[in-house]
Amino acid sequence: MGKKILQAVFIDRDGTLGGSDQVIYPGEFTLFPGVEESIKLLKNRDVLVCSFTNQPGVSCGVATVQSFESELKSFGFDKVYLCPHRHEEGCVCRKPSIVMIKGAAEENNLDLRNCVVIGDRWTDLLAADEAGCIKILVKTGSGQQAYEKYLNKEYYGRWAEVHPDYIAEDLNEAVRWLTEE
Incomplete structure (x- = not known):
């Protein structure tokens, strides 16, 4: 990514940090190898x-x-932005809504053009795109399936207009891409 100012990284949990494409609750959730080191690398910068x-x-x-x-x-993690609602509840904060990202930007004085979203689902990328963030799709969790749908042009409407800025095998590769000079 080079010399661009990087203010914040928003990272999805399930399937991106660890676990699988299913929700695994706290106490049973395990990180993918190297993820803690990648988080430290970002914080050290x-x-x-x-x-x-x-x-x-x-x-x-x-x-x-x-x-x-x-x-x-x-x-x-420094901050946690979490939507606690089910899809059918019709809340305003559930991804792909940008409410959580906008709230974080206001709370932390962020220029969202200098922020990144890393996730394994297209909803992560939709939120990133609408907020003006850099979009990284990881192939862990649901990411391989999302990537194949993207390649096969299976997304339609607004979903088809979104293109990842980078596609990584996993979170560690995404962080390396972000931090290489």
Whole structure:
């Protein structure tokens, strides 16, 4: 990515940091190898590292916002932006909405053009695109399936207009791409 100023990175949780394409609740979730080191690399460069995640299990009573926040901060995240709602609840914060990103930008005085979203689903990229962030798709979790749909032009409407700025095998590759000089 070169010399561009990088203020913050918003990283999806399930399938991007670890776990799988399914939600794994705090206490059972494990990171992919090297992820903690990648988070440290970003923090060592004074990049704000934020979690950016939909967690409908909270509204179902399966987990709490606090349990997700505690876990994510233990992994090295500075801030946690979490939508606790199920899709059918029709909230305004659930990805691909940009409400969480906009709130983070206001709270942390961010220029979203200098921010990145890393995720394994097209909803992550849609939010990044609408917010004006750099978009990275990882092939872990649901990412390989999203990538194949992208290659086969299976997305339509607004979804088809979004193109990743970078496609990485995993989070570690995405961070290397962001931090190489």
